[in-house]
Amino acid sequence: MSASFPHGSGHDGLIRKLASIASVSRDERIGLQALPILMRSFPADQEIVRDGDDPDHCCLLIEGFMHCYKQLETGKRQIVSFHIPGDLPDLQTMQLNVMDHALGTLTPCVVAFIPHRALHLLVGEFPNLAVAFWRDSLINAAIFREWVVNVGCRPGPQRLAHLFCELFYRLETVGLAHKDGCEMPLTQAVLGDATGLSSVHVNRMMQDLRGRGLIATKAKFLQILDREKLQDFAGFDPTYLHMKEVLSP
Amino acid sequence: MSASFPHGSGHDGLIRKLASIASVSRDERIGLQALPILMRSFPADQEIVRDGDDPDHCCLLIEGFMHCYKQLETGKRQIVSFHIPGDLPDLQTMQLNVMDHALGTLTPCVVAFIPHRALHLLVGEFPNLAVAFWRDSLINAAIFREWVVNVGCRPGPQRLAHLFCELFYRLETVGLAHKDGCEMPLTQAVLGDATGLSSVHVNRMMQDLRGRGLIATKAKFLQILDREKLQDFAGFDPTYLHMKEVLSP
DNA sequence: CGTGGTATTGAGATAAATCAAAGTCCGTGG
DNA sequence: CCACGGACTTTGATTTATCTCAATACCACG
Numbered sequence: 001m002s003a004s005f006p007h008g009s010g011h012d013g014l015i016r017k018l019a020s021i022a023s024v025s026r027d028e029r030i031g032l033q034a035l036p037i038l039m040r041s042f043p044a045d046q047e048i049v050r051d052g053d054d055p056d057h058c059c060l061l062i063e064g065f066m067h068c069y070k071q072l073e074t075g076k077r078q079i080v081s082f083h084i085p086g087d088l089p090d091l092q093t094m095q096l097n098v099m100d101h102a103l104g105t106l107t108p109c110v111v112a113f114i115p116h117r118a119l120h121l122l123v124g125e126f127p128n129l130a131v132a133f134w135r136d137s138l139i140n141a142a143i144f145r146e147w148v149v150n151v152g153c154r155p156g157p158q159r160l161a162h163l164f165c166e167l168f169y170r171l172e173t174v175g176l177a178h179k180d181g182c183e184m185p186l187t188q189a190v191l192g193d194a195t196g197l198s199s200v201h202v203n204r205m206m207q208d209l210r211g212r213g214l215i216a217t218k219a220k221f222l223q224i225l226d227r228e229k230l231q232d233f234a235g236f237d238p239t240y241l242h243m244k245e246v247l248s249p
Numbered sequence: 250m251s252a253s254f255p256h257g258s259g260h261d262g263l264i265r266k267l268a269s270i271a272s273v274s275r276d277e278r279i280g281l282q283a284l285p286i287l288m289r290s291f292p293a294d295q296e297i298v299r300d301g302d303d304p305d306h307c308c309l310l311i312e313g314f315m316h317c318y319k320q321l322e323t324g325k326r327q328i329v330s331f332h333i334p335g336d337l338p339d340l341q342t343m344q345l346n347v348m349d350h351a352l353g354t355l356t357p358c359v360v361a362f363i364p365h366r367a368l369h370l371l372v373g374e375f376p377n378l379a380v381a382f383w384r385d386s387l388i389n390a391a392i393f394r395e396w397v398v399n400v401g402c403r404p405g406p407q408r409l410a411h412l413f414c415e416l417f418y419r420l421e422t423v424g425l426a427h428k429d430g431c432e433m434p435l436t437q438a439v440l441g442d443a444t445g446l447s448s449v450h451v452n453r454m455m456q457d458l459r460g461r462g463l464i465a466t467k468a469k470f471l472q473i474l475d476r477e478k479l480q481d482f483a484g485f486d487p488t489y490l491h492m493k494e495v496l497s498p
Numbered sequence: 499c500g501t502g503g504t505a506t507t508g509a510g511a512t513a514a515a516t517c518a519a520a521g522t523c524c525g526t527g528g
Numbered sequence: 529c530c531a532c533g534g535a536c537t538t539t540g541a542t543t544t545a546t547c548t549c550a551a552t553a554c555c556a557c558g
Contacts, residue, residue, distance in 0.1 A: 052488075070394070072484055076402040080394045092387045095380070100391050100489040127376040131344070134383040138341045141386060142349050144393035145319075145329045151401040152445035153325040156514075187536065196401035198515055203538060219523090235321055239301075240349040405546075436504065447547055452506060468556095 010037035010112030014060055017086045020173070021139065022132035031122050031129075038113040042105050049090055049103040057113045058094060061087045064109030065185060069193065070101045079194040081143065082106075082167065082186075086174045091133060091140075094119055107185045142240045151196040154235070156205040159195045161214065161234035168224060169238050181215075184222035259286035259361030263309055266335045269422070270388065271381035280371050280378075287362040291354050298339055298352040306362045307343060310336050313358030314434060318442065319350045328443040330392065331355075331416065331435075335423045340382060340389075343368055356434045391489045400445045403484070405454040408444045410463065410483035417473060418487050430464075433471035 011033050018024050018032070039062070042048065049055055051070065059066075066083040068090075080101060083089040090103050094116055123130040143166070150162050167184070171177040188206070189199040197205065209215045214230045216223040224230055231237075260282050267273050267281070288311070291297065298304055300319065308315075315332040317339075329350060332338040339352050343365055372379040392415070399411050416433070420426040437455070438448040446454070458464045463479045465472040473479055480486075 068394075070398050072398070072402065074402075074484065078398040078401045080397045092390065095384045095387050096391070096491050098488055098491070100491070101394060124376075127373070127379065130376065130379055130383065134379065134386065135344045137383065137386050137390060138344050141341065141390035141393055142345065144390055144397060145317075145350060148329045148393060148396045148400060149319050149321070149327040151397060152327045153321065153323075188538095189536080199536090200516080200538085201514055204514090207538085235323065239347055242345050242347070242349070437506095438504085448504095449506085449548080450546055453546095456506085 010039055010060055010062060010114070011035065013062055013086055013112065014114070017060070017088065017136070018129065018132045020086075021135045022128065024132070025126075025128070028126045028129055031126055035114055035118050035122065040111055040113065042109045042111060044105055044107050044109075046109075047102055047104040048111065049093075049099055051099055051102045053099045054097050055090065055093050055099070056117070057115045058088055058119060059090050059103065060112040060114060061085050061089060062110040062112055065106040066103060066109060066111075067106050067190070067194075068101050068103050077193050078196070079190065080147065081140070082194065084167075084170055084174060085176065088133075088136060091137060094133070106190065139242050142242060146240045156195075156197055156201060157208045157212075158234050159197070160191065160202065160205050161209060161230055162236050163191070163195060164215065164222060164224070165231050165234050165236035165238075166241070168222070168227075169241060169243075173241075173243055180225075181221060181223040183220055184217070185220045259288055259309055259311060259363070260284065262311055262335055262361065263363070266309070266337065266385070267378065267381045269335075270384045271377065273381070274375075274377070277375045277378055280375055284363055284367050284371065289360055289362065291358045291360060293354055293356050293358075295358075296351055296353040297360065298342075298348055300348055300351045302348045303346050304339065304342050304348070305366070306364045307337055307368060308339050308352065309361040309363060310334050310338060311359040311361055314355040315352060315358060315360075316355050316439070316443075317350050317352050326442050327445070328439065329396065330389070331443065333416075333419055333423060334425065337382075337385060340386060343382070355439065388491050391491060395489045405444075405446055405450060406457045406461075407483050408446070409440065409451065409454050410458060410479055411485050412440070412444060413464065413471060413473070414480050414483050414485035414487075415490070417471070417476075418490060418492075422490075422492055429474075430470060430472040432469055433466070434469045 014035070015024060015029055015032050024032070048059065048066070061083050063085055066087075066089055067079050068081045068083070069077055069079040071077050081089070090099070093099065123133065146166070150159050154162060168177055168182050171182045176182065188202040192199040192202045195202070206217070210217070212233070213225055214233060216225055263284070264273060264278055264281050273281070297308065297315070310332050312334055315336075315338055316328050317330045317332070318326055318328040320326050330338070339348070342348065372382065395415070399408050403411060417426055417431050420431045425431065437451040441448040441451045444451070455466070459466070461482070462474055463482060465474060
């Protein structure tokens with residue numbers, strides 16, 4: 001199993017995730033290891049959970065990029081979050097019955113499905129794990145807040161730059177970044193749907209960022225030429241990601 | 250005490266809030282009643298929690314309107330949420346050490362302060378209350394998502410209309426709306442900071458909404474002339490507020 | 499009855515959208 | 529190995545939504 005999925009089994013991924021946001025005891029680890037997990041692979045651009053669904057399981061992303069989005073009747077689409085390996089993109093379905101958005105793959109993905117029933121039993125036994133999940137939800141909410149700021153009041157180039165800073169930072173945290181950049185398998189149309197810009201404008205703003213010597217792109221790789229300068233330009237302050245905070249027992 | 254605060258003591262407000270998102274047992278109610286709560290009044294436009302703070306208590310809004318916002322170095326300001334009586338606008342400080350935004354009053358407010366220490370003891374004793382808090386956080390996150398959509402891809406008039414629908418709906422839920430509208434003590438500049446529009450543009454878009462026969466405004470009251478039409482126009486679907494969902498024990 | 503904060507109006511500037519056409523890249527199959 | 533097709537990126541030209549600045553009008557309150 002872990003042979004076929006280079007980034008570890010679902011259990012390992014989940015334990016690593018929770019350990020990164022709260023301390024996890026030995027018993028809790030054993031409980032997590034016992035969770036029934038179903039691993040599945042998906043092609044790119046596949047809808048995994050539909051808007052309006054009431055799923056009976058959560059997803060843990062093992063490999064690939066996913067996104068949450070809302071499709072408006074006007075034809076417009078807004079991406080509200082990107083997800084990278086280690087994320088629990090629809091954790092809220094444990095507590096909220098109806099999906100108010102859709103969840104889909106952006107690239108080919110490996111996803112681990114964990115039944116709500118098993119998760120509820122587990123957090124019933126280990127309240128500390130409920131706290132870890134709650135904390136994860138709160139960090140996600142903090143990211144949403146920053147996205148409101150991003151689309152609400154940053155000009156095009158800064159808006160893209162800020163998104164790049166966030167993704168780089170998050171990928172780094174799970175060991176998926178390189179020294180000078182990261183994989184960025186997102187088309188300009190996708191970046192547009194995430195930033196509230198048209199794809200044509202995204203293209204021009206990327207040229208702007210390249211012209212400023214902040215980034216370079218080759219194929220699906222985003223090279224960050226000067227991280228400090230990029231962050232300053234974007235007004236990026238990683239505090240909102242709440243990564244380096246003291247872990248309480 | 251409850252004599253001086255018409256909308257009930259802090260304890261009542263908190264119990265009502267939690268009961269609206271999860272079932273609360275008799276013992277839990279007793280535990281909540283025993284919380285040490287400090288009530289305070291504030292004038293309008295006062296910052297209650299600062300960006301970067303690490304508070305040791307949560308706020309429960311008893312009376313008035315509050316808002317969460319981020320001030321950018323560029324001088325721009327983005328409001329990321331509005332809060333009405335019954336809300337816990339900084340509940341996340343129970344789990345996240347650093348405020349990544351500020352919290353302030355919009356109107357004169359009555360706020361109940363509840364120490365983290367007491368809350369942590371309580372949720373330690375009653376894990377079900379932790380779930381209720383978690384659920385509240387998730388509903389707030391759902392509202393942030395919808396705000397990303399609002400600012401990201403709705404045109405001016407629809408954007409304002411959507412915000413009005415949301416506020417009316419939420420005020421209704423806590424019994425603070427009238428049949429045909431609600432108090433709306435928000436200046437056009439404030440509405441602009443929330444929707445990512447300039448105050449001048451807000452003014453023109455309000456005229457647009459009035460011209461369409463959707464709303465009317467007198468003094469600080471927002472009259473909703475045709476709720477159906479307004480919701481259709483805004484593309485408003487209250488699902489994301491997760492109000493009517495089955496309450497699990 | 500001022501006076502300060504809002505709301506409104508007008509005119510001009512600008513960021514970003516739209517539409518349409520090339521251009522580039524990349525995988526696939528012949 | 530090359531040619532093809534489809535998806536993505538880039539470019540140009542035009543239109544539109546929204547911003548900015550500045551002036552004026554309207555209240556509500558002391």
